[in-house]
Amino acid sequence: MNRIKHSILVAVAIGLCASCSPGDSGLADKQAAILTAQDAKSFLQKVEADIEKLGKPASHASWAYATNINYDNAQVDAYLSEQLSVMWAKYAVEAAKFNKVSVDDDTRRQLELLKSGLEVAPPADPAKAERLATIGSDLAGMYGAGKYCRNENECFSLTEMSAEMAVSRDPETMLEFWKGWREVSVPMKEMFVEQVSIANEGAVELGYANTSELWRTKYDMPADEFPKELDRLWGQVQPFYESLHCHVRAELSEHYGEDVVPLDKPIPAHLLGNMWAQSWGNVYDLVKPEQEMNVPDVTLALAEQNFDEIRMVKQAESFFSSLGFAELPDTFWERSMFQKPQGREAQCHASAWNLDEKDDLRIKMCIQKTGEEFNVIHHELGHNYYQRAYKDLPLLYRGSANSGFHEAIGDTIALSITPTYLQQIGLIDEIPDESNDIGMLLKVALDKIAFIPFGLMVDQWRWQVLAGEITPEKYNQLWWDLRKKYQGVASPIERSTNAFDPGAKYHVPANVSYTRYFLAHILQFQFHQALCDIAGSEEALHRCSIFGSKEAGTALNDMLEMGKSRPWQEAMTTLTGSPDMDASAIEAYFAPLKVWLDKQNESRQCGW
Ligand code: X8Z
Ligand code: ZN
Numbered sequence: 001m002n003r004i005k006h007s008i009l010v011a012v013a014i015g016l017c018a019s020c021s022p023g024d025s026g027l028a029d030k031q032a033a034i035l036t037a038q039d040a041k042s043f044l045q046k047v048e049a050d051i052e053k054l055g056k057p058a059s060h061a062s063w064a065y066a067t068n069i070n071y072d073n074a075q076v077d078a079y080l081s082e083q084l085s086v087m088w089a090k091y092a093v094e095a096a097k098f099n100k101v102s103v104d105d106d107t108r109r110q111l112e113l114l115k116s117g118l119e120v121a122p123p124a125d126p127a128k129a130e131r132l133a134t135i136g137s138d139l140a141g142m143y144g145a146g147k148y149c150r151n152e153n154e155c156f157s158l159t160e161m162s163a164e165m166a167v168s169r170d171p172e173t174m175l176e177f178w179k180g181w182r183e184v185s186v187p188m189k190e191m192f193v194e195q196v197s198i199a200n201e202g203a204v205e206l207g208y209a210n211t212s213e214l215w216r217t218k219y220d221m222p223a224d225e226f227p228k229e230l231d232r233l234w235g236q237v238q239p240f241y242e243s244l245h246c247h248v249r250a251e252l253s254e255h256y257g258e259d260v261v262p263l264d265k266p267i268p269a270h271l272l273g274n275m276w277a278q279s280w281g282n283v284y285d286l287v288k289p290e291q292e293m294n295v296p297d298v299t300l301a302l303a304e305q306n307f308d309e310i311r312m313v314k315q316a317e318s319f320f321s322s323l324g325f326a327e328l329p330d331t332f333w334e335r336s337m338f339q340k341p342q343g344r345e346a347q348c349h350a351s352a353w354n355l356d357e358k359d360d361l362r363i364k365m366c367i368q369k370t371g372e373e374f375n376v377i378h379h380e381l382g383h384n385y386y387q388r389a390y391k392d393l394p395l396l397y398r399g400s401a402n403s404g405f406h407e408a409i410g411d412t413i414a415l416s417i418t419p420t421y422l423q424q425i426g427l428i429d430e431i432p433d434e435s436n437d438i439g440m441l442l443k444v445a446l447d448k449i450a451f452i453p454f455g456l457m458v459d460q461w462r463w464q465v466l467a468g469e470i471t472p473e474k475y476n477q478l479w480w481d482l483r484k485k486y487q488g489v490a491s492p493i494e495r496s497t498n499a500f501d502p503g504a505k506y507h508v509p510a511n512v513s514y515t516r517y518f519l520a521h522i523l524q525f526q527f528h529q530a531l532c533d534i535a536g537s538e539e540a541l542h543r544c545s546i547f548g549s550k551e552a553g554t555a556l557n558d559m560l561e562m563g564k565s566r567p568w569q570e571a572m573t574t575l576t577g578s579p580d581m582d583a584s585a586i587e588a589y590f591a592p593l594k595v596w597l598d599k600q601n602e603s604r605q606c607g608w
Contacts, residue, residue, distance in 0.1 A: 037103045044110050047091045048395040051084070052357065058084045059355045065137070066364060067337050069144045069345035074137045082133030085122045089129075092118065092206055106565075113396040113564065116217045120195070120511050121202030128198050135195045139188055139509035144347035148180030156180070159340065159348050159366050162275050166282040166372070171260060171271065175492055178270035185503030192503060193472045195511075196465060212467035215459070215513055219402050220567035227463070229581070230456060230515065233522050234486075236583035237452050240590065243597040244449050245488050246606035248272075248280060251287040266490035266608045269483070276505055277489045278454040281372065281447040289596070293439025294432035296419050298371025301427040309338045309367040315425065316377045319413055323546070323553025325385050329359045332384075340366035349506045350376050352383030357391055357398065372447075375414045382410020390563030397563040401571035404519025404581075409560070411520060412527040415444075416545040424547065434543075441542055441593040448521055449590070453486035455518030460486070461502060462514070476501055488608040525585035530576040531556060541589045 058080035065077035095114045103111070120136065122129035149155040156164075161177040168174050200210045208214040216223035245267070252271055253261035261267060273282025284295070302312065310333075317328055335355075340348055348366035355362065361384040367373055386409050390398050400406035419440070422428045432440075461482050464470050470478050476495055479502050483489050495501065502508045529541055535549035546552040559575040569579035587594070 035098060035101045037101065037107065040098045040101060040103045040107050040111065043094065043098070044107065044114075044394070044396070047114060050087060051091075051395060054080070054084050054087060056356060059353070063353060063355060063362070063364075065141075066144070066347040066351070067341065069141050069347065074141055078130075078133045078137035081136065082122065082130055085118060085120070085133065086126075086129050088114075088118055089122050089124070089202060089206065092116075092121075096207065109565075110394060110396040115206065116214060117396070118202075118206070118214070119513065120199045120211065121206050121208075121214065123198060123201040123205055125201075128201065132195065132198045132202070135191045135198075136511065139191055139195070139503075139511075140347065141345075142184065142188055143503075143506060143509045144349075145345040146181070146184035148177065148183060150176070150180070157340075157348070158275070159368070163368060165270075165275055166273050166370075169255075169286075171256060174270040178275070178492065181275060182499060182501055182504045185500045185509070186498055188503040188509055189472070189475070189498070189500035192500070192509070196468075200466070200468065210467045212463040212465075215466065215515075216463070220569065230518065233518075233581060233583055234452070234456055237449065237522075237586060240445075240586070240594055240597075241449055241453060242488075242606055243594065243601055244445055245608075246601045246604055247597050248283070248287050248446070248450075249488075250601075250604050252283070255286050264605060264608065266484050266488045268492040269489045270492045272450075272489070276454065277487065278451055279447045280450040281443055284443050284446055287446070288442060289438055294436045295439040295443055296422050296428045296432070298374055298417075298422070298427065299369070301422065302369050302371070302374065305427060307369060309369070312367060312369070312374055313338060313363070313377055313381075316374070316381050318425075319378065319416070319547060320381060320385055320553075322548045323556065324550045325553060325557070326388075328361060328381075328384070331359070332361050332363075335360070336362040337364040338367050349510075350380055352380040352387070354384070354387040354391065357395075359388065359391075361388060375411075375417070375447075378414040378417070379407075379410035382406075382408075382413060385409065386560050389557055389560035393563045393565055397565040399564045401559070401562065401564055401566075401568035402519065403513060403516035404523050405559075405568065405571065407516045407520035408523040408527060409556075411524040412531065412556075413546075415524060415528045416547055418543055418545045420543065421545040421547050437540075437542065437592060438596050441590055442596075444542070445590055445593055448524075449586070452518060452521050453488075455514060455521055457482040457486040458502075458505065458507065458514035459518075462508070473497075484608070519581065522581055522583050522586065525589050526572075526576055526582060527556075529585040529588065541585070 061073070061076045061080045065073040092115045095111045098111055120132065122132050147155045147157055148161065156177065158181060161181055165174055165177055196211070203209070203211045203214045206214070208217070213223050216226045219226045221229070249261060249263065249267050252267065253263055256271065261271065267277070269277040271283070272280045274280065288295075307315070321327055337346065340346060346366070347364070350365040351363070353362045353364065354360060363377075363380045363384065365373075365376065365380065367377065383406060386400060386406055419428065419431045423431050461479050464478060465475060476499050480491055480495065491501075506512070507514050528544070531546045531549070531552040532541060532544035534555045535544070535546045535552040537544040537546070555575060559571050562571050562574065572581070573579045
């Protein structure tokens, strides 16, 4: 579970100390009937102290492993993550003893957060808990060190293949890398199946039907209501997505030929400029309007201005500073990993950490000097500023209002990287006038709107898997059924029976829930809209940048500081004035593009 270590649950990670016996908190001897509200408070204090104590070395071990994947670091990471998760599970069980004790709201909320805090719950059987931790570490290592070898002498990392797929227009090369990367996940499947089975035993011991239910209980509403909430949000975006899909498919078909991209079928997944076909901004050139559009090329601008990795991060930091957030500490610059280290394996998937729950903030990335990665840097720093804002709350409140909030903050800021902002910081010379907006909006939609059904389908798959609703032989088939249903994309080739394509996406072997990104892609537009209002912007939503607005910064910080101390609906209200997640800000942002897309699609047959 500590795989959320990439930031969020670093301290809220998990585990048991070998010296902790079941009676350690002193509760074992007391009958529930005589437990008091004061007992509950003392219990939470002990939980906090013990988890903090073990969480710190566990975080450092995780960092050491993620930035240096080798056998020894895997052992230490697995051991400490096991200790922590077993400790958490033990306290989660104990928390239930207060179910009938009358306690104040704040205590009740912390007890509930303790019960549902794990992502992967270890069973009480020590051998099973150990096995669960080992599988977790091993899967992470397999993904992080994964490579595709064309032959004995020519191997490619995921970073290298992703960079090529972003710019390649050669279907053969794209298919080779697409297939190649999916060889890495074949050997993961057996371990994943075992992990699901052990984790479900642990979930049952905590009182949940299975891990799927555990994952769906974390949203301040009944677990069975939450999927309906997601369906509602998806329903709001779906017509727009289908217009975008229709246009992109038609243009790709024009470029590659109807035999490669048939006009009545899902789009082959290797042609969309991204290893997982999850965001499509890299094919902008193939689908852009015929009319010449001046859309800033940030990748080019970064190269022209000689930006290196550190300068990209400094530039992103300065945006947060302009809102009134304090600068990042010196240790951030000393201890972060900005580039792939030489001579050792590392987990390149970007992440943001707070190692000591104070100010030991860091990011871990293998930064590519592209506009896409400039956005990812803002995304990661959003995590760091959130972590810093809630660091003084009680341990169980140190996290985002709901998982989507953590993922949305940096993206919200990145929505303010408008042409006006780029000109202000000297990355471009002139601000394109409004006649170029369709180009800019199309580029953003290719990244953000195309992502939304992917953000949804990953956990539609996982919830079924984690609930034991489908058998391992059907895992891959279900994955592609959902890819088709939600995204309208298809595997370019028949998948072999041993393929485990979900394992080729970081969050599956890392056990990080994915609904967070679906939510974030809705929330970031709501946050952007609210902040633009607060900043007093009179521009159209897509031209608004909150750069330099201390008012917007203060309003954002007010929400971040709440951590998860209140239901997310309250955090939402604090910033936006409304308790609901809602996609109408997306409609407002992209309004001109929707009109344009519908016109392009007039004589086209859409759907798949
Ligand atoms: O995993 C991430 C971040 C780290 S929290 C880089 N993202 C998702 C992904 O890469 O699949 C950001 C967007 C979606
Ligand atoms: Zn993130």
